[in-house]
Amino acid sequence: MKVSELTLNFSSGVPIYRQIVQLLSGKILSGALAPGEKIPSIRDVTAELNVNPNTVAKAYRELELAGLIETRRGMGCFVAERDDARHAPTDEEKQRHLDTLFASLVTSAGMFGISEQDVSDYLTAKHAAITKNNK
Amino acid sequence: MNISDTMIADASASAKSESSVASVRRMLKNSLMISIRDSVLLNLAAVDLLLVIFYIGLFLSGFFLYPALMGQPCHTQAEFNAFYNQQSNKVILIAVALFIQFLGTLFTNFLLLTVDSEIIRVWNGQKADFKRGWRTAVSHFWSLVTWSLLITPFNFMWIVSMCIVIPVLTRDRTVNPFKMFGRAVLLLLKIWKEFLLGIVGMLVIVYWVFCLVFGSNAIFTAISSQCPPFVAWILLSVCISLSMVALCFCYLFCNCYLCGQYLKASEGVEPSPETDAAELAELA
Numbered sequence: 001m002k003v004s005e006l007t008l009n010f011s012s013g014v015p016i017y018r019q020i021v022q023l024l025s026g027k028i029l030s031g032a033l034a035p036g037e038k039i040p041s042i043r044d045v046t047a048e049l050n051v052n053p054n055t056v057a058k059a060y061r062e063l064e065l066a067g068l069i070e071t072r073r074g075m076g077c078f079v080a081e082r083d084d085a086r087h088a089p090t091d092e093e094k095q096r097h098l099d100t101l102f103a104s105l106v107t108s109a110g111m112f113g114i115s116e117q118d119v120s121d122y123l124t125a126k127h128a129a130i131t132k133n134n135k
Numbered sequence: 136m137n138i139s140d141t142m143i144a145d146a147s148a149s150a151k152s153e154s155s156v157a158s159v160r161r162m163l164k165n166s167l168m169i170s171i172r173d174s175v176l177l178n179l180a181a182v183d184l185l186l187v188i189f190y191i192g193l194f195l196s197g198f199f200l201y202p203a204l205m206g207q208p209c210h211t212q213a214e215f216n217a218f219y220n221q222q223s224n225k226v227i228l229i230a231v232a233l234f235i236q237f238l239g240t241l242f243t244n245f246l247l248l249t250v251d252s253e254i255i256r257v258w259n260g261q262k263a264d265f266k267r268g269w270r271t272a273v274s275h276f277w278s279l280v281t282w283s284l285l286i287t288p289f290n291f292m293w294i295v296s297m298c299i300v301i302p303v304l305t306r307d308r309t310v311n312p313f314k315m316f317g318r319a320v321l322l323l324l325k326i327w328k329e330f331l332l333g334i335v336g337m338l339v340i341v342y343w344v345f346c347l348v349f350g351s352n353a354i355f356t357a358i359s360s361q362c363p364p365f366v367a368w369i370l371l372s373v374c375i376s377l378s379m380v381a382l383c384f385c386y387l388f389c390n391c392y393l394c395g396q397y398l399k400a401s402e403g404v405e406p407s408p409e410t411d412a413a414e415l416a417e418l419a
Binding site: 010013015018046050051052053054055058110111 | 255256258259260261306307309317318321322398401402403404405406407
């Protein structure tokens with residue numbers, strides 16, 4: 001995986017470490033990054049994306065604690081080997097992912113002065129419209 | 136354990152265990168370290184400050200020279216007031232003054248962006264580079280133009296520019312100045328408590344630096360009054376150099392702290408120019 005595949009949005013209002021966690025976990029859970037594949041080193045990410053080493057280190061620590069990546073001493077970080085049953089996200093993981101998505105949606109909307117209530121109303125209206133169309 | 140659980144647990148744990156004061160103290164210490172350690176950064180700040188002083192000098196001399204060039208040299212405040220009041224083309228004069236002020240604001244913001252972009256690089260563990268800083272500022276030229284246009288009529292806005300907007304501009308290419316300002320304010324709101332605490336800490340440090348400089352300058356002056364003229368001149372030049380170095384250092388230190396706070400707000404993690412070596416060796 002190349003560092004250029006990590007596209008960060010500095011004006012979204014979502015903390016950069018959270019963006020890195022979301023990007024990499026998304027790629028790992030979707031299978032875009034295969035188990036055993038090497039992920040860019042902290043130094044490479046720091047130099048190319050102009051972010052602080054602490055930020056990348058924190059994001060990698062989060063991913064490691066979540067069991068998505070593993071550190072091999074002296075070799076770098078790799079996508080963790082996972083069995084198929086564990087690879088498929090559980091309902092709880094899906095729910096948490098939705099929570100994270102909603103939190104980042106609310107933060108981004110806040111940048112444009114859109115309130116949390118407006119976002120919620122919009123999603124409810126959108127859901128109603130989709131349900132109506134499906135019927 | 137899943138990602139969100141870890142993130143929430145980690146964030147709440149760090150929020151509880153860490154007090155704002157400890158964080159601010161660490162940031163101030165790191166800012167001091169960066170200001171002292173990186174000579175390229177200090178040179179860059181010195182060049183920028185000298186250019187700004189030169190521009191202000193040029194502006195003021197133009198203001199004083201204009202009546203003389205028009206054949207009416209003025210020597211007192213009343214004469215200046217009378218000269219500028221009697222001008223028939225007042226609107227043009229105001230327009231020219233505003234344009235000059237706009238150029239000054241743009242120039243100052245440009246230089247500030249040059250320094251800030253390199254300070255952020257140093258916070259991120261890289262070395263400062265004079266040329267790269269200028270290239271970054273050039274690449275943000277239109278954002279700087281629109282922002283400078285917005286703040287030109289308001290003199291006090293330079294402090295807002297220095298404290299919150301220019302650090303944000305180093306990594307944001309928005310041309311809309313209102314959007315730029317909105318983003319800067321939203322980032323500031325995330326860390327307002329530490330930001331205010333840090334400003335107090337920053338001012339205390341700047342105060343002590345200047346106390347030290349003025350104290351030593353007073354001692355030099357006292358000694359020079361009892362010395363032969365040539366020694367007095369040497370002491371005077373030492374005093375001026377010391378004051379200039381102190382000014383550059385304070386300018387750089389304040390900007391280092393402000394950029395550090397910006398990094399903390401935008402990245403969600405407290406920055407440090409030196410990551411724990413053991414951690415890096417393990418993860419890098």
